[in-house]
Amino acid sequence: MIPSNLQGAPLAARMSGIATFQVLKLLARAKELEAQGRSIIHMEIGEPDFPTPAPVTAAALEATRAGDVHYLPALGLPALRRAIAGYYRDQYGVEVSPERIIVTPGSSGALLLAMGVLLCPGDEVLLADPSYPANRHFIRFCEGVPVGIPSGPETGYQLTAAAIAANWTERTRAVMVATPANPTGTTIPGPELKRIVDEVQGRNAALVVDEIYHGLVYGERPPTALALTDRAFVINGFSKFFTMTGWRLGWIVVPEAYHDPAERLAQNLFLACSTVAQHAALAAFSPESMAICERQRAEFGARRDYLAKALVELGFRIPVIPEGAFYLYADCSALTDDSFAFALDMLENSGVAITPGADFGNHRAHQHVRFAYTTSMERLREGVERIAAHLRRRGTSGAAASARPAVASAPG
């Protein structure tokens, strides 16, 4: 739809497929309430509450003082690319050539590069519904067609090789998965990921694996896709595990055959990434930083354990307790059939901000909300108390309100 008030050129057709995040409406209302003096507990934001690790800050200060804040190569600071390769060696026992690693402005830049080198107009990309909202918009931005496959608790809200095969068309060019995923926090078990690799690559299509939350798994970590194939596009970054959101730095590992096209795109779209951020990120892999990030991971794990249990007691269903990220994707069908109104009501009447399911797709989105445990345990506890009181006032709290069992089990 072209707005009639566009004096001049019409709007690009792609814009009809690129939506704003619903949660921003709630965030804006939350800020209004805070401006009025209300206390708001933020469980809507996909951003760690922890600060930049101190060794990273120290490195940023040093790089800034040193003063040589000029352009770095488009592919990234060579030492940082080597350090990222070292991270795969140390953490996963996987050898990745630094040549295949491209530093990007956030993992957002990595997603743009991947879609940019892969998609022709009309090409279809399979992804789970629910998924991180920007994924379908990156696809649409590059004139591709996002095909959301309804994915429920029976598959851990993830695509499977079987679902991929069942939804394949002659226009399918790529498959995008995230492990752990946003909004569900679920991972893809190694054997299934291998089946997905084989299914997609057997069809000469591209597999894009978003591992931005891979550092945040609260048990045994599944393999990186890089351990299974050297032909996938694997995305990661410094925002989540390394709690460096505002520095805007990510990376992508590209298959060797795509190195040159990806480099051409990076040169033209980005020129380079932030110089100071890259020098700072070098310190993220130091033992001191890694120890800080590991402590934060343990804290996130404890928050997950607490919040998942508390929400189930309140009447939310969480059929798959997620292994990673910092999200709980909760089925609120026992409480509402309009998750947006439910979230807004909760914000207004209990001062707890959460994200309605509509941001993540269409599949039962109105019966789901996402809780981010990106605030302290103390605030989480207060949030749970507020939600409990709110639901009591609404007369919909507790297991009694739900006809269905709120079973929590690991994915298959």
Added chain:
Amino acid sequence: MIPSNLQGAPLAARMSGIATFQVLKLLARAKELEAQGRSIIHMEIGEPDFPTPAPVTAAALEATRAGDVHYLPALGLPALRRAIAGYYRDQYGVEVSPERIIVTPGSSGALLLAMGVLLCPGDEVLLADPSYPANRHFIRFCEGVPVGIPSGPETGYQLTAAAIAANWTERTRAVMVATPANPTGTTIPGPELKRIVDEVQGRNAALVVDEIYHGLVYGERPPTALALTDRAFVINGFSKFFTMTGWRLGWIVVPEAYHDPAERLAQNLFLACSTVAQHAALAAFSPESMAICERQRAEFGARRDYLAKALVELGFRIPVIPEGAFYLYADCSALTDDSFAFALDMLENSGVAITPGADFGNHRAHQHVRFAYTTSMERLREGVERIAAHLRRRGTSGAAASARPAVASAPG
């Protein structure tokens, strides 16, 4: 062309239209020579040699120490958007609503936003040939068709309203100009810019004006497009006048009707820009920073005066002495008909790196080279001496080598 070694998915068709920068081949060779101990004078790089202004560095240190390096809003730090509006008020006497200003990851991000909200597949965009190479690649990235209009010294290497009218087709959706331009440094005089605004907007198309070099004009500054219309997309940033390249921060002023689509794109493509860079950039507008940047501008002006005269004496033709940026686009047809080989030969045999014309388009590109005066006057003088000696050895130096007069005149 799809490389045959692409195991798996084919390459996006757009990639056949997205080239690497030719100059990078010279830069790589220059680095090889430097690694061998050779002294190289760099006149190929479009990056100020001046460091980040000290008040900006101080603000970056303060923001980093303060530690709240979390995401900022997608449109940018509100105080920075207000400061940019203040810059237009102070420098140009133009009122621009901060609402229309979007902070972007470099002016590269601004170009992506503009093309993203405007272009449908197959839409044509008119631009001067020669132009900044990434411009045509941003257009192609968004599935548009860049239409380079051969533009010579008679129009200051710039598009004119007449050239735009003459090249219009039913698929033309936008026109992109840059003032001052890369690689020529020339500006579009106010009256002609007004005619261009009327020509483009009269046809209900979009005008994109890249003013990234607008702070670097060495005489009377022409008007910003914002003084002539509130319906153009106007791009600027902190890399050139404010000498903050490595911080990767730019902005775009969008027409009001495009604000919402541009915000949706910024949310999805970028999430946010660097938090520290935005706090640092606030200090770029302080009187202390502005005084530093003005001194740098004067130094760039002196370099232009010296280098233009010296190159003409060496046999290059510079028919339009540019008013701005830090480039001289020199006609080397009296010296060579293969500017790439000429530049490579000059690098190998005199240790001076320059950029061959092919990066900037097709129009007489093999008879042009770009000199960037982004190094000290002392290094420029040495560069000129080396070039003179090199040309003497080749037997092609001096006005005697040129049958044509090397007239230097201001554009009309």
